[in-house]
Structure formats: C-alpha cells, structure tokens
Amino acid sequence: MMNSVLVQELGLTYPIFQGGMAWVSDAALAAAVSNAGGLGIISAMNLDAEYLRGQIQKCRTLTDKPFGVNVMLMSPHVQEVAQVCAQEAPAVVTTGAGLPNQYMKPWLEAGIRVIPVVPSTAMAKLVERAGAYAVIAEGGESGGHVGDLSTITLVPQVVDAVSIPVIAAGGIADGRGAAVAFMLGAVGVQCGTVFLCAEECTVHDNYKQKVLAARDIDTIVTGKRLGHAVRSIRNPFTKRYAKQEYNPQCTDDELEALGVGALRKAAVEGDLDNGCFLAGQAAAMVHAIRPAKEIIETMFTQAEQLLKGAPAWVK
Amino acid sequence: MNTFETIAKLLAESKDMDVNDIRPDMSFSDLELDSLDVAELVMNLEDELGVAVEIDESLRTIADLVAKVDADKQ
Numbered sequence: 001m002m003n004s005v006l007v008q009e010l011g012l013t014y015p016i017f018q019g020g021m022a023w024v025s026d027a028a029l030a031a032a033v034s035n036a037g038g039l040g041i042i043s044a045m046n047l048d049a050e051y052l053r054g055q056i057q058k059c060r061t062l063t064d065k066p067f068g069v070n071v072m073l074m075s076p077h078v079q080e081v082a083q084v085c086a087q088e089a090p091a092v093v094t095t096g097a098g099l100p101n102q103y104m105k106p107w108l109e110a111g112i113r114v115i116p117v118v119p120s121t122a123m124a125k126l127v128e129r130a131g132a133y134a135v136i137a138e139g140g141e142s143g144g145h146v147g148d149l150s151t152i153t154l155v156p157q158v159v160d161a162v163s164i165p166v167i168a169a170g171g172i173a174d175g176r177g178a179a180v181a182f183m184l185g186a187v188g189v190q191c192g193t194v195f196l197c198a199e200e201c202t203v204h205d206n207y208k209q210k211v212l213a214a215r216d217i218d219t220i221v222t223g224k225r226l227g228h229a230v231r232s233i234r235n236p237f238t239k240r241y242a243k244q245e246y247n248p249q250c251t252d253d254e255l256e257a258l259g260v261g262a263l264r265k266a267a268v269e270g271d272l273d274n275g276c277f278l279a280g281q282a283a284a285m286v287h288a289i290r291p292a293k294e295i296i297e298t299m300f301t302q303a304e305q306l307l308k309g310a311p312a313w314v315k
Numbered sequence: 316m317n318t319f320e321t322i323a324k325l326l327a328e329s330k331d332m333d334v335n336d337i338r339p340d341m342s343f344s345d346l347e348l349d350s351l352d353v354a355e356l357v358m359n360l361e362d363e364l365g366v367a368v369e370i371d372e373s374l375r376t377i378a379d380l381v382a383k384v385d386a387d388k389q
Binding site for chain 1: 349
C-alpha cells in the first residue's frame with residue numbers, strides 16, 4: 001500500500017485523483033473512481049448550478065466514499081456553481097483555468113478541502129496563502145487547458161515553493177509515471193486521459209477509440225493566441241483551427257466562434273470531424289478499456305514494485 | 316519610484332515591453348496578461364516592495380492594482 005497524506009487524511013485507498021474533464025467527468029465516472037479507492041471528481045465545466053447539483057446528488061447515490069468537484073473558473077456560471085459547492089460541500093473542490101482565491105472563503109467555511117490546479121509556482125504560493133489544502137501541479141503534457149512547463153520540471157519547483165501537499169498531474173498513465181511523481185516530491189497523482197477509457201466513463205465510444213488509436217505524436221496544443229491553450233488529439237477540427245489560429249485575417253472573435261460546442265460534439269456526439277477530443281500526451285499509453293478499479297490497482301501495483309526496487313540503483 | 320513605476324518596470328522586464336507603453340488605465344487584457352502572468356507580477360511585486368498583496372478578479376487595470384498595493388501598504 002502507498003503511504004501518503006492523501007490516504008491518511010482524505011480517506012482514500014490509493015493516492016490518485018481522477019481529473020475533472022468537461023463533458024467526461026460525470027457522477028458515474030466519479031463514483032466508479034471513488035468506489036475503487038481513488039478520488040472521483042465531477043466536472044462542473046461550463047454548465048449551470050442545477051446540472052452540478054444533480055450530479056453531486058446522483059454521485060451520493062452511487063458511492064458512500066469521498067468525491068470532489070472541479071470548478072472551471074472561466075465558466076459563465078462560475079458564481080452560482082461556486083455557491084452550489086459551498087451548499088453541497090463535497091469532500092474536495094479542485095479548480096482550473098485561473099486563480100480561485102475570491103471563491104475560496106465559503107468553501108473553506110463549509111469544511112471543503114480546496115485543491116487548485118496550478119501551472120506555476122507563483123499561483124501555487126497565492127492559493128496556499130488563501131487557505132488551499134494542497135495544489136495539483138499540472139504539467140503541459142496533460143489534456144485540456146495546459147501551461148508551458150512540463151510535469152518533471154513543474155512539480156519539484158512547486159514542492160519547493162509551498163509547504164502544503166503537492167499532487168502531480170500531466171502525462172501520468174501508469175505506475176512508472178506515478179512512481180516518478182513521488183520521487184519529485186508529490187504525495188499523489190491526478191490522471192485524466194487514462195480514465196477516458198474507463199469502462200464506467202460515459203463518453204461516446206468514438207472518443208475512447210480515438211484515445212486508444214493515438215500515437216505518441218498525435219496530440220496538439222491550440223488556442224494559445226486566445227490565451228487559453230488546450231491539448232487535444234489531432235483531427236480535421238484541430239487542423240482547421242490551427243490553420244485559422246495563424247491566419248492574420250481571422251479575428252479573435254471568429255477564432256473563438258470556431259471552437260464553440262466542439263467539446264460536446266466530441267464527447268456526446270462522437271463527431272470525428274468537428275469535435276475537439278481533449279486528451280493528454282499519455283493517450284498513446286492507453287491500450288485498453290478497463291474498469292476504473294483495474295486501472296488504479298494496476299497503476300499502483302506497478303508503482304509500488306518500482307519504488308520498492310529503487311535501492312537497486314544505489315551502490 | 317512610486318507603485319505604478321515599479322509595476323511598469325517589472326512588467327517591462329518580464330514581458331519584454333517598452334516601459335513607456337504601459338499606462339495606468341490599461342487593463343490586464345490590453346496588456347495580454349492572463350491569470351498566470353498576473354500571479355507572477357504580484358509575486359514579483361511583493362518581493363520588490365516587501366508587502367503582501369491579495370488579488371481577485373475585481374482587479375482589471377494597472378490602476379486597480381496600484382490602488383490595491385497602496386491600500387495594502389497602509
């Protein structure tokens with residue numbers, strides 16, 4: 001068994017969070033991960049308060065284990081979603097795509113452990129000061145919103161910058177990645193892409209097949225021009241988008257409009273040409289559709305073996 | 316050096332801008348600063364001035380940040 005503050009204090013069996021993925025991380029996936037001993041996370045994405053409340057309540061019928069909610073700070077509904085979090089008080093709230101400080105007080109008062117995703121040491125320090133329980137240092141290998149730093153450089157720098165626990169994310173899909181995270185000073189991992197292919201994940205089957213077919217060089221980062229870069233799997237949509245992104249005739253508004261609805265088209269409709277299939281570089285390391293429990297147990301069996309074998313490297 | 320001049324100097328250094336192009340009425344988005352850049356700016360500002368600055372989404376312009384820093388200095 002892994003020895004981690006996340007196991008001791010959050011009541012997990014394995015120190016792993018399932019990342020909050022828009023149109024993917026619903027109550028069914030979150031409950032499956034929590035029932036398997038990790039921390040399942042429901043994505044509030046850019047939908048309204050009632051959607052989130054419904055998902056939290058559904059999750060409570062599917063698991064009696066702790067689970068979390070991910071609040072996407074660029075959502076037009078962020079205010080009402082933040083209120084629902086304070087009212088429903090899931091064990092953990094993670095945040096992404098911005099600085100959550102202005103929403104944190106009511107969450108902390110409700111006894112929620114707030115764990116923001118941070119792409120830099122400056123952000124990690126600011127959220128620590130505002131009362132974050134831990135931070136998720138997410139490197140640019142990840143899917144969805146990405147920063148510039150890689151996981152292997154970001155995690156140790158964040159570990160040095162703050163005195164709260166650090167969870168590593170970005171590029172982790174098996175026990176090797178998980179073992180590395182602990183060596184870098186993290187107390188656990190957050191994985192997204194590998195859970196896209198969980199049996200319990202309700203995303204369209206075309207999405208899962210896209211991940212399974214991905215090669216090492218098949219992801220691309222787009223959206224840098226608009227200030228919110230995202231990593232997804234190359235397809236006709238990303239080709240069109242990337243072309244317009246570097247077209248000076250295309251205005252920012254036109255570029256923004258090009259991306260509207262593309263995540264839903266991928267996840268709900270499985271639209272291979274017009275959908276945006278967010279996934280990390282680890283997509284190429286996902287080879288099968290498996291139950292969440294098997295994904296987690298396999299990962300930590302391998303991580304434990306590797307960490308136990310580490311003294312072999314020292315003479 | 317007053318607070319605005321300090322902010323302009325730090326921005327000019329970190330974002331490779333001409334210090335004379337930075338005006339108090341400019342918003343962070345005018346300057347193409349995202350939340351990551353603003354967090355970086357605030358941490359550098361704290362190191363430079365030795366004060367703690369609490370930021371939130373209500374801060375939109377350089378003038379807002381100057382007012383916040385000067386209030387926190389009191």
